[in-house]
Amino acid sequence: MKDSLQVKYQYYQPGEVNIGGIASQFFSFFEGADFTKHPDLKSDVVPLVMLKKYQHVLSLAFAVKEINENHKILPNLTLGLHVYDSHFDAQITYQNTLNLLFSQKMTILNYNCDMQKNPVAVIGGLDSETSLHIATILVLYKIPQITYCLYAPTTSDVTERSSLYRMVPSEMHQYTGMVKLLHHFQWKWVGIMAMGDDKGEKFVQTLEDLFSQNDICIAFTRRMPIQSNILDVVNFYDSFMNITTTLIESTAKVCLVSADAHMMLDLQVALNLHASGSMVLLNKVWVMTAHWDFSMEPFVQYLDTQVFHGALSFAIHSTEVHPFQNFLRIQNPHSEGDGFIRVFWEQAFSCLFPNTEQGIENRKICTGEEKLESLPGPIFERSMTSQSYSIYNAIYVVAHAFHAMYSSRTKPVAVPQYFQLHRFLSGVSFNNSAGDEISLDQKGELRAGFDIVNWVTFPNNSFLKVKVGRMDPQASLDRQFFIDANIITWQTQFNEAVPLSLCNEPCNPGYSRQKKEGQPFCCYACARCPEGKISNEQDMNDCTKCPEYQYPNKERNECLLKDLNFLSYKEPLGISLMILALSLSVVTTFVFGIFIKHRNTPIVKANNRDLSYSLLTSLLLCFLCSLLFIGQPHLITCLLRQTGFGIIFSVAVSSVLAKTLTVVLAFMVTKPDSKIRKWVGKRFASTVVLCCSFIQAAICTVWLCVSPPFPERNMNLLPEEIVVECNEGSANMFYFLLGYLGFLALVSFLVAFLARKLPDTFNEAKFITFSMLVFCSVWVSFVPTYLSTKGKYMATVEIFSILASSTGILGCIFFPKCYIIILRPKLNSKEQLKRK
Template structure:
């Protein structure tokens, strides 16, 4: 087999190997003929396991009851020696192994290795080391792929070794932590001598220099914590080179120093960059982590954030909702301003509606001009001229008030929209109701001895108009006082858009205004229906009946349509209802009269209006 350098690591006197190997190596001619190919990872692990299994040992910790004369050790790293009750005069020149897992965790974090395995000796040291390593690795955010023990010979058979090898080779982790002892450090060396308080006192204060740095002891008899990070280069079993590439130091004040020179590291030739060892690849911004069921926290799936939420950092567990006036971009990694929309005058829909409103306003103004020009003719005088003027003026304002619903909503426009609409429409419907009541009174008064003679005139209709309008004014005033409409934004109707609109404040007050207008319209319809059989030439009850039928049909259809419409189309729906109902009143009541006045002037006579004309 060709000699291929393989990178391994050690962090101190104990063999803490981070084993790496990828790809396949060349085999001998016999192996090629047999078609046997093994990955570099398998070859390295088998070689390490064979060497490692025969060089494990466990510390014999005295019980503390028998005399203990060993004073200084340069190999004992067990943390139990720091117990000053059991070992009051014990000192060591090697660091306490309790700090070693912290250095390993920092090394793993430095390279971004979050998915690793552990191999330790099957004794007290190995068990404690495995527990501490697992705790520090988990604390640093990494996860364990496996945690295996290696027994000492002769209890560790080749079959057990193959089973361990299978666990390692079948794992997806590319980094394995091997915790054990090197061959030339298989025994502890202690200094013997009589236990002396004087010696113990001087050992506490000893301070000297070594090739590795200054040496001193703390109250537990431990030296400064220092672990060297060594790059092992395996060219063959007999050709192994070592290269120090960094260290991990904890000084007397507890400050941690981690130093590593990446440029001095020699990796396996199969790596073109620093190797990776993760259970799941990092979730990029725009995705969130979803833990896999019954797997460690390092194993997860990356799920895209929903609309309106983002993650701006990698490996975020939860998506962050965007502010109300913002929306997530396509990559879901940043919030961008929403597209602002409202029913503007220059929009196609706004242009159509404003053009229709302007047309009917001009048309109504023309009808009013005709009525004023021919105000002394019998037809206009017979149909309550003053109420006709009031109705036409209110219809003109109805067409104009629809324009208040367009444009960018403001506090003033939101207040004026519904209140002006409600009051002006109430005046229009009340005028129609007054015309109908006046028509009925005038017909009843023609009978001899009728009590309705004293009610004939404009006083009844004027009082009725004023009373009905005051009720609506009261409702609108209470609405503005208790829960006035206000500018609001709609972020749910259209994805990624923010629709500016007026919030009605109170739905109850809004439907009270509409309901009151509907009540007046229903009264007008009933009154006109009762008066429909009056002489055809005299009354306009049939025209009022038909106009109220159109009016009520529009607003009855408006309510469910309005409740099921969102965004700017809700505003367009209300404008359409205002225009169509107003146009219905104008067309049904006044267009026939204009037809007679302009095109059939022979019918605009007192005899014809009173029904005394001769029918041909």
């Protein structure tokens, strides 16, 4: 029986306690098995090296070296290290995992003649597939596995989940960080790229679910085709061209990439193929997952790193370990324990060692004096990458756990039961040499966050990694995500401004989003807010109404405070009406004074002098009661406005009616044997005034008892003002009041009209007819005008009607008499009366 593959590439450092490792730095050219024939033996030819991944092996060796030199950890034991490579191939991963456990030239399961090489734990692998292949074997022997892959293997694929520990935070923290990053920059129109495998599908589906919950739309989703080995990329030319065309034509400025090694290699090849010999430049912001370490391999020709200038990536939180750079300087390609360094050296420096199995014609000879620090950053970094930092901490986790287990024993055991290490791994917690606290949670995941890194590239293929933010799930809710946009370098096409990635221009304040049929919800039209509503932010789904005490401005992007609307003494209209009312009051008082002064003259005594006094008094009060309608309404003014006006006007119109009836009855009394003589006199006139006024007073009393007026702030009557008004309580009672006044005025008008031609020098009937005609005309036009106005103009209309109707009565009845009294006193005599 022979193994299908005897791997010569390995790193071995003996020790009393051995730690195994499965690295992922080689791509080998193997044909996949199709199960139609017995598979050929895989030959261990010289592989292609993912050069930056060699640092993972060196970080393992460096951590072991530090621990062995530290007398506080395992002081009586030395750590050993045995590392194989996965070659990104399932069969080789299984083979090399078995080689770690049963290290003979021929692998015989469950048989090991060299117990010193038996590992207490295994570090690996780089991706979830490799980690799953390793776990499938290690779980059978209960050997702890510490992986540094970002995506965890599916729990159902591992028989015993407790055997797997992860030196990375939960991947959900990275998804959450991506959403927060997109929200921070208001990027709502993005593309997604991933490998077309289960891991890529999980990446896409998780983001799709999160994006739908957070108002982010996916412009495109592209999956890279899976190849059985690296040489298959040439068979996917059409697929790569289609993917690159999508990237170029898409309006999305942001592209999220599940940036594992295969994905980034394919993406670089796709961009290179499309540009026919030079990398096509895209005005895209690349947002990479924490797999990415910006590597450039020698076999990717004409690679232009400028395409990734300004990219943002998540990275497992790391701190610079300065002694690591000194460790790199002492690396020697002739090291006997490191079986990886020679092939790395040859491909990194493009040279061959003299004793190589390959031909050395036209090739530079490797001297071994080349310096790692001379290699450009995309090929090899001197500072420890985030993945190397995770591997470095993984060694320390195993060492601290084993130290705790070893210290807990009262007696040394020749062959320790390494499955007991699990309970010490679960609670491990320490501070590493860089000062970071390292601990695992109950799920076996690292309690840590992600750094957000901005990648700045230069034409000479050098680059800078600038930490611009942090996603820390351990922090308080308001500090879990932080990013400093001021120190981010963007692609030159964006002119150093934060790029926008939207399906369309945002809707400005004053507009709301309107869905486009058949388009994603991030693609929309902008509709102006309807009257009465505003939007004060960009991209609002709907406009909102202002509070009752506010109104929208013309742009409909802000609510302004409404002014109070009432007829004020301070505004010109209020001042004018007040002056007019007071002036008419003065005129009425002046007329009253004339009548009192000439009270014994015939023209004053005619038609009942007391009725004239009563009418003048009521007219004076009518002019003054109009002032109740000016100023901000209060409870007292609201109660007195209409009721006072109604009762006072009823007295005035009743006095006019009594005057008219007095004229008629006076002529009827002169007839012989008149039976109504007893009704003529002051008592009759007073009875008419009191009875008519009492009815109006009764209407007002019922009104005040049933539904009295009250002050009210009407928020909705006018769009930009709060109308401070008197709510009439019962509008019907108000119209009953007006109707009764109209009835009295109409009766007065009819009686006066019939008596207008009676022979009398001082007959008032014709003047009363004109006064009642004016009165009725004013109040008939008042009703439609009052109902068609709003706010303070309703009070204005009523004041005008009060003043106009009162002035009509005053002018038509009293001004002719005043004219005679003052200017034609000769007509004011008994002789003139008898002559007529």
